[in-house]
Amino acid sequence: MLGKTRMALACPSSPIAAAKFVVVGGGIAGVTCAEQLAIHFPSEDILLVTASPVIKAVTNFKQVSKTLEEFDVEEQPSTILEKRFPNIKVLESGVRQLKTTENCILTEDGNQYKYEKLCLCAGAKPKLISEGNPYVLGIRDTDSAQEFQKQLTKAKRITIIGNGGIALELVYEIEGCEVIWAIKDKAIGNAFFDAGAAEFLTSELTSKKSDVIITCKRTRYTIEESEKEASAIASAGNLGSALGPDWHEGLNLKGTKEFSHKVHIETMCEIKKIYHQEEFKQMKKTSLPFPRDCQDKSTDKDTWPVYVELTNEKIYGCDFIVSATGVIPNIKPFLDGNNFMLGEDGGLKVDDHMHTSLPNIYAAGDICTASWQPSPVWQQMRLWTQARQMGNYAAKCMAADTLGESIDMDFSFELFAHVTKFFNFKVVLLGKYNAQGLGLDHELMLRCTKGQEYVKVVMQNGRMMGAILIGETNLEETFENLILNQMNLSAYGEDLLDPSIDIEDYFD
Numbered sequence: 001m002l003g004k005t006r007m008a009l010a011c012p013s014s015p016i017a018a019a020k021f022v023v024v025g026g027g028i029a030g031v032t033c034a035e036q037l038a039i040h041f042p043s044e045d046i047l048l049v050t051a052s053p054v055i056k057a058v059t060n061f062k063q064v065s066k067t068l069e070e071f072d073v074e075e076q077p078s079t080i081l082e083k084r085f086p087n088i089k090v091l092e093s094g095v096r097q098l099k100t101t102e103n104c105i106l107t108e109d110g111n112q113y114k115y116e117k118l119c120l121c122a123g124a125k126p127k128l129i130s131e132g133n134p135y136v137l138g139i140r141d142t143d144s145a146q147e148f149q150k151q152l153t154k155a156k157r158i159t160i161i162g163n164g165g166i167a168l169e170l171v172y173e174i175e176g177c178e179v180i181w182a183i184k185d186k187a188i189g190n191a192f193f194d195a196g197a198a199e200f201l202t203s204e205l206t207s208k209k210s211d212v213i214i215t216c217k218r219t220r221y222t223i224e225e226s227e228k229e230a231s232a233i234a235s236a237g238n239l240g241s242a243l244g245p246d247w248h249e250g251l252n253l254k255g256t257k258e259f260s261h262k263v264h265i266e267t268m269c270e271i272k273k274i275y276h277q278e279e280f281k282q283m284k285k286t287s288l289p290f291p292r293d294c295q296d297k298s299t300d301k302d303t304w305p306v307y308v309e310l311t312n313e314k315i316y317g318c319d320f321i322v323s324a325t326g327v328i329p330n331i332k333p334f335l336d337g338n339n340f341m342l343g344e345d346g347g348l349k350v351d352d353h354m355h356t357s358l359p360n361i362y363a364a365g366d367i368c369t370a371s372w373q374p375s376p377v378w379q380q381m382r383l384w385t386q387a388r389q390m391g392n393y394a395a396k397c398m399a400a401d402t403l404g405e406s407i408d409m410d411f412s413f414e415l416f417a418h419v420t421k422f423f424n425f426k427v428v429l430l431g432k433y434n435a436q437g438l439g440l441d442h443e444l445m446l447r448c449t450k451g452q453e454y455v456k457v458v459m460q461n462g463r464m465m466g467a468i469l470i471g472e473t474n475l476e477e478t479f480e481n482l483i484l485n486q487m488n489l490s491a492y493g494e495d496l497l498d499p500s501i502d503i504e505d506y507f508d
């Protein structure tokens, strides 16, 4: 319960507490927003309401270049946040209703809290191909990751559906278990790169996993031993915070067998039907074994708990299915009676001040859909870095609105910049790295050394619009500057990617 009650407005039933600022969600967006508000308004109570008992804290934040950032992420008990910011009160309870007409939220524990300004940061949920099917798992928080690991230890074969971040990480990390990977596209990793980069990385799947751990500029995820237990109890029915970089490092992703990778990719197909074992037996259909080669037409002799029929008519049996098919913003608890404007992806639309369509309500992170006119080289992706940037900027906007000040768009929205790691390669994505929205009016320049690096730049009218850098290229800062300053590079032609030219010196 809050220590102070500042507002005299009446809500229908008691008990009612109030805070000038209320933030919903203990993920990166919510925690960053609450921290910023606490700094701006040290004498005000900031109420952080979250469904999970642990919160996500950004630590060791470092701005490595103008837009690329590096930080660690720690799951911490909420008391640590309250100790660091005595004016933040964390309430562990889910919000079950938002009454915008009365400026108050109702929580699962039956209390009501009034706000002057509210920021919704309740994240997103996995968009599963089949809801309520016990053989279809999604991965979002610590609980779901642990459930996945538990199932994997008993598995001989699994099917992964989806072609984005989670699928890419899983197919590389899983050992001792056959993986049938079904993707809608021609090439792997469509959410992050093009067919060329996919080909570069696919060869890594077939080669033995390297034991060498490369250091790279990317965020690191840690979870304290003591907190692992807390988070395991955490989300009995409740949604925990999304996992992030290196989430699989503490988990032993090993099946029942003694081999490294065994991944078979089925391209350009989706799931047509899922059959449970009994149903499948009655259908008198046959399934395929794990393909030894593409000519393999034999029939699987094994019996499986579940079978997937793909749209290319192939049927495979497996122990379970991972649906890594994206996320849907977690807006449901806030919709009843409220006419929010929603984006096509189902998020709460926010303007260039992170303000939703309803008065005094802001949103940040995975829950929101950026609906401002973006910089030509920025796009929203539901990522850890953007959750932090949005949470931070939302707090500044809330502060500016409260004080009647104006505020410029944060610089982090000038250029899309993401550093991550796939198949043990450092991957940097800048701007319109996949020529998103540029139509046919663009050129690509490539440089590739198999097993070492893949560099692609996207050019439009002589200007650099985006880049994909895989491996230790050391080009990110120079390319970041070239995209930001939109210098006309026509005169340099292919020299831009000439490995014998020190490009950094060139543009100094």
Ligand SMILES: Cc1cc2nc3c(=O)[nH]c(=O)nc-3n(C[C@H](O)[C@H](O)[C@H](O)COP(=O)(O)OP(=O)(O)OC[C@H]3O[C@@H](n4cnc5c(N)ncnc54)[C@H](O)[C@@H]3O)c2cc1C
Binding pocket: 024, 025, 026, 027, 028, 029, 030, 049, 050, 051, 052, 056, 093, 094, 095, 096, 121, 122, 123, 124, 139, 140, 141, 165, 166, 239, 240, 241, 242, 243, 244, 245, 246, 247, 330, 333, 364, 365, 366, 367, 382, 383, 384, 385, 386, 387, 420
């Ligand atoms: C497996 C996995 C790997 C990932 N890897 C990366 C990566 O390598 N790099 C990267 O940049 N991003 C990665 N992401 C994405 C990244 O984790 C998310 O984009 C980011 O964490 C979103 O932060 P958020 O604060 O918006 O939401 P969340 O972290 O989902 O936090 C939402 C919070 O709201 C709370 N909540 C939900 N409903 C309610 C309610 N009704 N009332 C109160 N509280 C509520 C939850 O308990 C939680 O605390 C990954 C995601 C997953 C699932």
Ligand SMILES: NC(=O)C1=CN([C@@H]2O[C@H](COP(=O)(O)OP(=O)(O)OC[C@H]3O[C@@H](n4cnc5c(N)ncnc54)[C@H](O)[C@@H]3O)[C@@H](O)[C@H]2O)C=CC1
Binding pocket: 129, 161, 162, 163, 164, 165, 166, 167, 169, 183, 184, 190, 191, 270, 271, 323, 324, 325, 326, 327, 381, 382, 383, 420, 421
């Ligand atoms: N290293 C990183 O940066 C990582 C980021 N993430 C983030 O976590 C979130 C969740 O990850 P993902 O679930 O992998 O989402 P994603 O958005 O990265 O990818 C979803 C994939 O599923 C496919 N898909 C959607 N519906 C489908 C269907 N019905 N059948 C078959 N395929 C379908 C899409 O084409 C896409 O390839 C995303 O926001 C992602 O960006 C996740 C892991 C790693």
